[in-house]
Amino acid sequence: MTPGRVRRRLSALWALAGVLLLVGAVVFSLSPPAGFGWFAYQPWSSDDVAVVVSGAVLMSPLQVLGVALVALALALCAGVGGYAVGARGTSRRSAPPR
Numbered sequence: 001m002t003p004g005r006v007r008r009r010l011s012a013l014w015a016l017a018g019v020l021l022l023v024g025a026v027v028f029s030l031s032p033p034a035g036f037g038w039f040a041y042q043p044w045s046s047d048d049v050a051v052v053v054s055g056a057v058l059m060s061p062l063q064v065l066g067v068a069l070v071a072l073a074l075a076l077c078a079g080v081g082g083y084a085v086g087a088r089g090t091s092r093r094s095a096p097p098r
Contacts, residue, residue: 006087010080010083010084013076013080014077014080016076017073017074017076017077017080018073020069020070020072020073020076021069021070021073021074021077023069024065024066024067024068024069024070024071024072024073025066025070026066027062027063027065027066027069028062028063028066028067028070029066031060031062031063031065031066032060032062033058033059033060033063034058034059034060034063036058
């Protein structure tokens, strides 16, 4: 492959990663939060125990999609960056081993 072709492909992959990152962030931020409701009858107990879960995060399917797109974009950035660094090192001619 010629160096110009490699550069064009790398540029296209960087652009794809940027688009995926942007779309994932927009999908995540604009999706409605997940609703959760649970109702059951329980007679009043004498000790009035209430169970509270703090820090629990519920995400809607669209929010999960947004997070998945951002993760895919970051993985693509890592792969393209690693390939670019590796390809840059192989283009130099080195002396044959003795």
